[in-house]
Structures are given as C-alpha cells and as structure tokens.
Amino acid sequence: MELEGTRHLRVNMFTSAILTLSLVAVSARAVPQPVTPDVQPISLSARKVPKGHVSSLRKRAGVSANVALDDYFNGTDLQWYGDIQVGTPPQNISVIFDTGSFTLEVTGTECGEPCANQPKFDTSQSSTYVGSDDVTTLSFSTGIGVDTLQSEDEYVLWLRAGHDTVSVGGFSTPDVALNTIINQTEAFDADPMGGIQGMGPAAIGFWKGLQDQGINALFGLYLSPKSVGNAELTIGGIDSSKYTGDLTYVPISPTSDGSWELDSPAVYVNGQTVSAINTERTFIFDSGTPNVYFDDADVVEAIYALISPDIKPYDTEPGTYGIACDKIDQLPAQIDFTFMDTSGTPFNLTIPSSEFNVGPFEAEPTLCQTMINALDGLDLIGGSLLKQYYSVWDISNQQMAFAKSTSAE
Known part of the structure; x- marks a missing residue:
C-alpha cells in the first residue's frame, strides 16, 4: 500500500511503507566487505514463548525467540501475520510483520463498527497507555491481497497517536510509539488481522528497545506456503x-x-x-x-x-x-x-x-x-x-x- 504524499506501498491491510527509489549501477560503487552478524545460527523448536519463561528462554536460545505466523490465504498465499502483545496487562493483537514499514498500528476499540471484523486493542484497559488528541489519516495505493486500487479514497485509515508497552515473542519494550486505528474505509473489512508491526531497517520503536536491552536487532522469516504451514518469525536470531x-x-x-x-x-x-x-x-x-x-x-x-x-x-x-x-x-x-x-x-x-x-x-x-x-x-x-x-x-x-x-x- 502506498501512502499518499510519502509513497508508502500497501497490498493488504496496512502493508509496506515504501520510500523513493533510485537506480544505481552496481559496477560504479565500492563493494562492501563481508559483515559477519554478531549472532550465530541456532536451531529453535518452540513456536511460542510460554508466559513467565522469557528469562530461561533467553539463556537457552541465545536471546532469540520464535513467533508462529498464520497465512492469510484466499486462493493464493497473500500475507503472513502473528500475535504481539500490547499494554499492561498485555492484550493479544494479530499483526502483519511488515518489512516495508517502521511504525506500529493496531485496531482500537474506538473504531467500533467499521472495524468489526478485526481484533481490537482497548486502551482503557491498559495502565501504561498514554494517548493524545493527535489524529491523522493515511491513504493507500493498492488494496486487499492481489487486488489493485480502484480510487484514491478506497483504502484510508484514521489514526490516533499514543505510546504503550509492546511485546513480541516474549521480549518487551516500554513506551513504544504506536497508532490506534479509530476509523477505516470498508475496503479493509476482509482483513483478519488487527494491525501492522513495522519491520523496516531502522532501529526505532520496538527494535530500539531490544537494542537497549542488548538483544540483536535482527530477525529471520520463514514464510512457508499455506500447503506447508508452520511459518515463523525469529526475533533476535537465525533459525x-x-x-x-x-x-x-x-x-x-x-x-x-x-x-x-x-x-x-x-x-x-x-x-x-x-x-x-x-x-x-x-x-x-x-x-x-x-x-x-x-x-x-x-x-x-x-x-x-x-x-x-x-x-x-x-x-x-x-x-x-x-x-x-x-x-x-x-x-x-x-x-x-x-x-x-x-x-x-x-x-x-x-x-x-x-x-x-x-x-x-x-x-x-x-x-x-x-x-x-x-x-x-x-x-x-x-x-x-x-x-x-x-x-x-x-x-x-x-x-x-x-x-x-x-x-x-
């Protein structure tokens, strides 16, 4: 999905922040020397982090964790999404783990009927949520799955800015900037997930919090087709x-x-x-x-x-x-x-x-x-x-x- 004005791409619910592209001749630039990541590949078997066992998992698995992913399938593999936890006490929200964006958006209870098909985050039930009166809109250039945009007003979100604690795979970061979705156009009705966790290549938000805790800002993706299943995201390591x-x-x-x-x-x-x-x-x-x-x-x-x-x-x-x-x-x-x-x-x-x-x-x-x-x-x-x-x-x-x-x- 491409956000109007900033050229962000969106192909299902909230996907992919895309910035301006530039062509480059490979032969005209210096080739970087190989960089060895500061983590070794590990073999993980657990697909979910049991509550209360984050510390022991970190010791066993080199400060890494796996998150199970579901495949939004509509005749073809479209998108992979999984659970994060937002707020105190934590509320489960299913999100797209989107490498094309940086920010976190979650469907809020304030949205009501326009978001009836998505799971919602109730800000009133979180003791650590800090909201604001800052409301913005986002428009997108492509639509659900493989469909294309039919009009500029087809895919639009209304967002309220705020902060709260966010956990992914059992790793928790306080005071993460997020947006709650307070309204959306009906084109989003088919989406089964409740938001997007940006996974862009900048250490901000949740990733900055991990780095501050000494956890690697690195992740692995196993996006298996629906026919195979068991898709996973590995946080902080390589499986x-x-x-x-x-x-x-x-x-x-x-x-x-x-x-x-x-x-x-x-x-x-x-x-x-x-x-x-x-x-x-x-x-x-x-x-x-x-x-x-x-x-x-x-x-x-x-x-x-x-x-x-x-x-x-x-x-x-x-x-x-x-x-x-x-x-x-x-x-x-x-x-x-x-x-x-x-x-x-x-x-x-x-x-x-x-x-x-x-x-x-x-x-x-x-x-x-x-x-x-x-x-x-x-x-x-x-x-x-x-x-x-x-x-x-x-x-x-x-x-x-x-x-x-x-x-x-």
Whole structure:
C-alpha cells in the first residue's frame, strides 16, 4: 500500500511503507566487505514463548525467540501475520510483520463498527497507555491481497497517536510509539488481522528497545506456503533448521531511502533477458506484499513477451495482467533476479513457474491474474519470492541474507 504524499506501498491491510527509489549501477560503487552478524545460527523448536519463561528462554536460545505466523490465504498465499502483545496487562493483537514499514498500528476499540471484523486493542484497559488528541489519516495505493486500487479514497485509515508497552515473542519494550486505528474505509473489512508491526531497517520503536536491552536487532522469516504451514518469525536470531546450504549476505543499497532495498544488475525470464530488464534497478523487499511490481508497464510487458503472447493487460484493474485460466499453469515462467553478495559475487534469487498463477479475477473467473504487476515508481519483490527462501533481515549491519527454504524443497 502506498501512502499518499510519502509513497508508502500497501497490498493488504496496512502493508509496506515504501520510500523513493533510485537506480544505481552496481559496477560504479565500492563493494562492501563481508559483515559477519554478531549472532550465530541456532536451531529453535518452540513456536511460542510460554508466559513467565522469557528469562530461561533467553539463556537457552541465545536471546532469540520464535513467533508462529498464520497465512492469510484466499486462493493464493497473500500475507503472513502473528500475535504481539500490547499494554499492561498485555492484550493479544494479530499483526502483519511488515518489512516495508517502521511504525506500529493496531485496531482500537474506538473504531467500533467499521472495524468489526478485526481484533481490537482497548486502551482503557491498559495502565501504561498514554494517548493524545493527535489524529491523522493515511491513504493507500493498492488494496486487499492481489487486488489493485480502484480510487484514491478506497483504502484510508484514521489514526490516533499514543505510546504503550509492546511485546513480541516474549521480549518487551516500554513506551513504544504506536497508532490506534479509530476509523477505516470498508475496503479493509476482509482483513483478519488487527494491525501492522513495522519491520523496516531502522532501529526505532520496538527494535530500539531490544537494542537497549542488548538483544540483536535482527530477525529471520520463514514464510512457508499455506500447503506447508508452520511459518515463523525469529526475533533476535537465525533459525538454521528452516533452510539448507549457506546463507548469502547482501548489503542494503547505498541509495536506500530507508527501506530494505537491494541493487540488481539484471532480471532473467526462463534464462533469457532483453534490454528492458537487463539493466540496473533497485528492488524493495516487502514481506507485506504477495506479488512483484515494476515501475514501468513496458518492462512488465517485455517480461511477459518472453513467456506468452496471450498475456494481456486487464483494463478493469489497471496495472494487472491475465491469461485464460486453462492456459496459465502450463506456461514456463521462471523469474531470476540477479544480486551481488557482500564480496561482489553475483547470485540469483528465483521465483519458479508454480508461483505465476495468482488466481482468477473476481469479475472474470475464466481469466487468471499473472504474478507481475505494473505500478508507477515502484520496483518491489514480495511473498512470491520470499516464501522460496529463508530470509535474514539484519538491522544492525544493514544487510539481508538468503538461503533455500526447507519448505521449497
């Protein structure tokens, strides 16, 4: 979802704060030396932190904890979300863990009927909540799951600023800035979760509190498909049981405006490339977005030309493309994104053909949406790639890492 005025992206409830992108030639910058994270991979088995056992868990697991994630599934994998605790005593709120944003928003009881389908945070029941009269609105550029924006006013939130204690995976931080949702447009009705926990690459909010306690500002994501299940977020460490082989580390782009952005010299489709995609661009990695976006329709159409001439724009939802559902699953559609690791060696991250079919358009069920969309000003990689890999998001060292996910074997 893209916030009006500040260019934030949103693809389900509250997803992804996206900032301005800049193109960069990989060969023109100095290649950073490899950085070894100050945590060792560990093997975790517990999926939830038992209440009252945080101290012993820290000693056993190197100050790390796992949080179970659910998959919001609507014919395809859309978003992964899990529980955090807000307030004193703690109230459970399900949130998207969104690598495209920094702040925390939770649905509040003040919202009432417009938020009837979401779990809510009751500020009056928290002894540590500090509220304010500061109310703002946020507008977004894309909508529920894989749908596209139909109007500027379709996805809007009204937020009240405040502070309270926040716990994730048993780790607690006091006085975290948060926004309670006091009203929203009806387009959000389908969302089963009650907010968003920003997971951007800046040590602020909850992450600043962890650092102040000597806990690593680092997390791992195992975004397994619904058919596999057991998706998890690891706070403060790396779960080596969720991947095979070695992790490959990549520095955040030096031109990043504050998102998880990686420089790419080229994209390949079924092993081929053309001038439109054989060029340097910077991709945002966003756990809150299911699909892939390019900022130019000509680029998207050059990709589809390498797959099938039958893939056409779907004018009812601008920026999307489709093909007859009885043809799509037979198409070869492997997409390889090339990146440079911390030693300057190129490697590929791959989306297999099995991810290409997003499912039928609601208004035209015999036509299936293809995975790559066009949206001005945005080059973004979402869950269709991230669920192929175990990913590490290292805030302290401003880098990411990838290894093949055990769920993709």
